[in-house]
Amino acid sequence: MQGALYEADIDMAPLHRRQLAIIGYGNHGRSHALNLRDYGVTDILIALRDGSPSREKAEADGFEVVGLGEAAARADLISLLAADEAHGAIWSNHILPNRKAGQGLVLCHGFSIEYGLITPPADCDVILAAAKGPGGAVRESYLKGGGLVGFRAVHQDASGEADAIALAYLKGLGCGRAGIGETSFREEALADILGEQAVLVGGMCALAREGYEALIRAGISPAMAYIDTVHELKYIAELIHTRGIAGMYAAISDTAEFGAHGVEGKIGAAVRPVFDEIVKDVTSGDFARRWVADFEKDRAGLHAARARAGNHPLEATGRELRKALGLE
Ligand SMILES: NC(=O)c1ccc[n+]([C@@H]2O[C@H](COP(=O)([O-])OP(=O)(O)OC[C@H]3O[C@@H](n4cnc5c(N)ncnc54)[C@H](OP(=O)(O)O)[C@@H]3O)[C@@H](O)[C@H]2O)c1
Structure with missing residues (x-):
């Protein structure tokens, strides 16, 4: 640094x-x-x-x-x-x-x-x-x-x-x-909020759910779909954390790497306008105003969103898998 x-x-x-x-x-x-x-x-x-x-x-x-x-x-x-x-x-x-x-x-x-x-x-x-x-x-x-x-x-x-x-x-x-x-306060606030909304939390969960749903539509069993789109995230995150993105690519199979490089551009182009919108929403203060307004209503919006997320079918699949693996 x-x-x-x-x-x-x-x-x-x-x-x-x-x-x-x-x-x-x-x-x-x-x-x-x-x-x-x-x-x-x-x-x-x-x-x-x-x-x-x-x-x-x-x-x-x-x-x-x-x-x-x-x-x-x-x-x-x-x-x-x-x-x-x-x-x-x-x-x-x-x-x-x-x-x-x-x-x-x-x-x-x-x-x-x-x-x-x-x-x-x-x-x-x-x-x-x-x-x-x-x-x-x-x-x-x-x-x-x-x-x-x-x-x-x-x-x-x-x-x-x-x-x-x-x-x-x-x-x-x-x-x-x-x-x-x-x-600066401005830089830290935007970087932290964009990171969590677009990539680490919002983006990652959206990608995992979309991947799971695409596999279910293709007739794959819920357990297999869950393992390949959600459960294995941990191993890839660990590789990126310790080796960086290029290091992660070097550590996985060539099949996975070749395929991933092939679709990264399309996925990137699809989410770019959404990420630019998030930057505007955060820097204008609109996100902060919405969040404080929701907090003042006892977090009604947050509770509703949390309930929706908890009811997604992949949650039941995940619970069953974690039980079988002795993780919960
Ligand atoms: N720098 C970073 O990378 C980073 C990372 C994560 C978080 N943060 C920041 O760290 C700060 C704290 O986050 P955290 O993860 O420690 O949160 P947390 O674990 O949820 O703890 C929040 C604390 O705030 C108290 N609190 C909540 N509402 C309150 C109120 N109305 N009046 C008085 N106390 C209240 C809670 O009190 P009770 O114990 O009484 O419930 C609790 O002790 C936030 O500013 C967050 O953005 C920074």
């Missing part, structure tokens, strides 16, 4: 000088708290909503748990690791009215700043410290002596130390072992 910084380049003092509160104790919240504490940042408050199911876990892990308003009043630095769609309400109802003057804000996704859920006052450092991966991987890689690649960005630098805080925070997560690059 060009221009990346590593552990030895980074001073932890800007973080040690500040009382940190982490809002949320989910996948990222818990991993950030545990990694930072193991790295020597001992003064951490965990802030949770009233009745939070995570209180017991945070207390069992040895953290002081406080309410959102108390964290806003006490902390010099808030790391907002609650669900993105709730950021606007948490900011307006709990942080802003109670906020200690000069308090900084750390986010690990560009979403809520880029799409206007939060408008911070001028005395606030606004920092992106993104360990690139799911929260569980932040902890797992740290415990193995490594870390995820980190990216940082500064939206506002009120203290003059915003970049130094971002670097110290990411170093405490273990990212200094893998390398820490620079980005």
Whole structure:
């Protein structure tokens, strides 16, 4: 990674000088708290909503748990690791009215700043410290002596130390072992959302279901169709993760490679306009507005879509296969 910084380049003092509160104790919240504490940042408050199911876990892990308003009043630095769609309400109802003057804000996704859920006052450092991966991987890689690649960005630098805080925070997560690059809130937000919608989640699931349905239409048994379009994804993903796309192609059969190169262009041309639409939908803020509106209606749209996905016939086939393989 060009221009990346590593552990030895980074001073932890800007973080040690500040009382940190982490809002949320989910996948990222818990991993950030545990990694930072193991790295020597001992003064951490965990802030949770009233009745939070995570209180017991945070207390069992040895953290002081406080309410959102108390964290806003006490902390010099808030790391907002609650669900993105709730950021606007948490900011307006709990942080802003109670906020200690000069308090900084750390986010690990560009979403809520880029799409206007939060408008911070001028005395606030606004920092992106993104360990690139799911929260569980932040902890797992740290415990193995490594870390995820980190990216940082500064939206506002009120203290003059915003970049130094971002670097110290990411170093405490273990990212200094893998390398820490620079980005912007805009770049991180678009890349993350497009990646998950177009490729990693939406795109991959659509391709798998379309492949399964094409095989069923061709008279193939559900078990065979499922294995060849869904179940084996894991092996290909693992090869791409460890060797890259070209390395994966080198590791599979020539028949598979020849055939895949032959259809990649057609599939690419079919999805290109859809991907361009996704870029427009995300960068215009329309996606964020729709998601926050759905969140405010108790996620009615999300629940309906989840139920539709769960009812697809390939789910029953998959359950049977996983049972036979002892996977569930
Ligand atoms: N950098 C990256 O590559 C990356 C990857 C994944 C996620 N992220 C970001 O990490 C952040 C957290 O994601 P996550 O995966 O850790 O989510 P998660 O596991 O779902 O945890 C969400 C946490 O938010 C809390 N929460 C939800 N609604 C709340 C509300 N209204 N008020 C107060 N707390 C609330 C939950 O509280 P309870 O415990 O009380 O339910 C939970 O502790 C998000 O900003 C996400 O975009 C970044």
